[in-house]
Amino acid sequence: MGTAGRLLVKKPLTTRRLRIAFLTLGLLLFSCTQARNTAAGPNPSVVAQSASPASSSPDLSPAPSPPPKFDSSRAFQYVKEIVAFGPRPIGSQNHRKVEDYILSHLKQDSVEEDAFTIETTEGNFPVRNLLAKFPGTEDGIIVIASHYDTNYPLRDTSYVGANDGASSSALLLEIANQLRGPRREGYSVWLLWDDAEESMRLPWFDPESLYGVRHLAQKWQADGTIKHIKAFLLEDMIGDADLEIERETNSTPWLEQMIYQAATGLGYQSHFFARTSQIEDDHIPFVERGVPSADLIDFDYGYNNVFWHTPQDTVDKLSPKSLEIVGTVTLATVQKLDHK
Numbered sequence: 246m247g248t249a250g251r252l253l254v255k256k257p258l259t260t261r262r263l264r265i266a267f268l269t270l271g272l273l274l275f276s277c278t279q280a281r282n283t284a285a286g287p288n289p290s291v292v293a294q295s296a297s298p299a300s301s302s303p304d305l306s307p308a309p310s311p312p313p314k315f316d317s318s319r320a321f322q323y324v325k326e327i328v329a330f331g332p333r334p335i336g337s338q339n340h341r342k343v344e345d346y347i348l349s350h351l352k353q354d355s356v357e358e359d360a361f362t363i364e365t366t367e368g369n370f371p372v373r374n375l376l377a378k379f380p381g382t383e384d385g386i387i388v389i390a391s392h393y394d395t396n397y398p399l400r401d402t403s404y405v406g407a408n409d410g411a412s413s414s415a416l417l418l419e420i421a422n423q424l425r426g427p428r429r430e431g432y433s434v435w436l437l438w439d440d441a442e443e444s445m446r447l448p449w450f451d452p453e454s455l456y457g458v459r460h461l462a463q464k465w466q467a468d469g470t471i472k473h474i475k476a477f478l479l480e481d482m483i484g485d486a487d488l489e490i491e492r493e494t495n496s497t498p499w500l501e502q503m504i505y506q507a508a509t510g511l512g513y514q515s516h517f518f519a520r521t522s523q524i525e526d527d528h529i530p531f532v533e534r535g536v537p538s539a540d541l542i543d544f545d546y547g548y549n550n551v552f553w554h555t556p557q558d559t560v561d562k563l564s565p566k567s568l569e570i571v572g573t574v575t576l577a578t579v580q581k582l583d584h585k
C-alpha cells in the first residue's frame with residue numbers, strides 16, 4: 246500500500262487536533278513533501294551515525310542495556326479492567342473510579358496529584374493529573390504521559406475509549422511495574438496520567454481541551470521543573486492491533502529519530518513512521534515551552550480512522566503485541582536518553 250496515497254487520503258480527515266480547516270491545502274502540499282521524504286524511511290545515515298557513538302570515543306561508549314521487559318498480558322488485562330468501568334468522561338463516577346484504579350496500582354510509589362477546577366461552557370469540573378515519580382541517579386527528568394479521561398461529548402453513548410484513553414493508561418501502569426525497584430541508573434522517570442485531555446465539544450475545540458497538560462506545563466514552568474525535563478514522551482491510541490505509529494511533525498525530530506533507533510534495535514521499526522501526520526495532542530504545551538517531545542500515536546484506527554471517537558473503540562480491536570511494541574520501544578528510548 247503506497248504511503249503517499251494513504252497520506253493524501255488521511256490528511257484532510259485528521260480534523261481532531263489539526264487546528265483549522267483552512268490549513269488543509271497547506272497540509273496537502275505538506276503531505277506531498279512528507280510523502281517523498283518518508284518514502285525511504287528515516288535517514289539511514291543519521292541512524293547509523295547516532296547508533297554508533299563509539300566510533301569517535303570508544304572508551305566512553307555505554308555498556309549495552311539489556312532489552313526492556315514488558316508484560317503485555319498484564320498490560321492488556323489493565324486495558325480490559327479500565328474499559329470495564331464504562332465511559333469515563335470528566336465529572337463522572339466512572340472517571341473517579343479509574344483514578345482510584347490507577348492509584349491502587351501505585352501504592353508503593355511516590356505519587357503526586359495536581360488537582361484543580363476548570364470552567365467550561367459545559368460547566369465546572371474537577372480535574373486531577375496523577376503523577377508517579379521514579380527517581381534516577383542523574384539530574385534530569387523523562388516524562389511519559391497518557392490521558393485517562395474519555396471523550397465528554399460521547400458520555401451518554403456506549404463509548405468506552407479502549408484505544409483512546411485506556412490502552413495508553415494501561416501501558417503506563419505496566420511501565421510503572423518495570424520501573425519499580427532500586428533507584429534507576431539514569432534520569433528520573435515521571436509517569437503522568439493527565440486529565441481533561443478530550444475536547445468538551447466535537448469537532449475538536451482547542452480552547453476547551455488539553456486542560457491537564459496545559460495546567461501542568463504552566464506550573465512546571467513557574468516552579469522551574471520544566472528546565473530539568475529532558476524529554477516528554479506521549480502515548481495515545483497505541484493499542485490498535487494494526488499498529489502504525491505516525492511520524493508526527495509537531496514532535497522533536499531528534500527524539501523521533503531516537504525512537505526509530507530504539508524500534509530498530511528491537512526489530513519493530515516496521516510499525517513506526519511509514520506515515521507522517523501533524524497532530525495537536527498533549528505534547529503541545531511542552532513543545533511550546535521548548536521541551537523535546539514526541540507523540541507516539543497511531544491515528545489510523547480502523548480504515549480511515551473509522552473507530553476513533555465511536556462506540557466501536559472496543560477491546561477486540563486491540564492487541565497485547567501492540568502494547569508490547571510501544572512499551573518496549575518507549576523503555577528502550579528511555580535507556581537511550583539516559584546515555585545521550
Ligand SMILES: [Zn+2]
Nearest residue numbers: 396409443554
Ligand atoms: Zn480522544
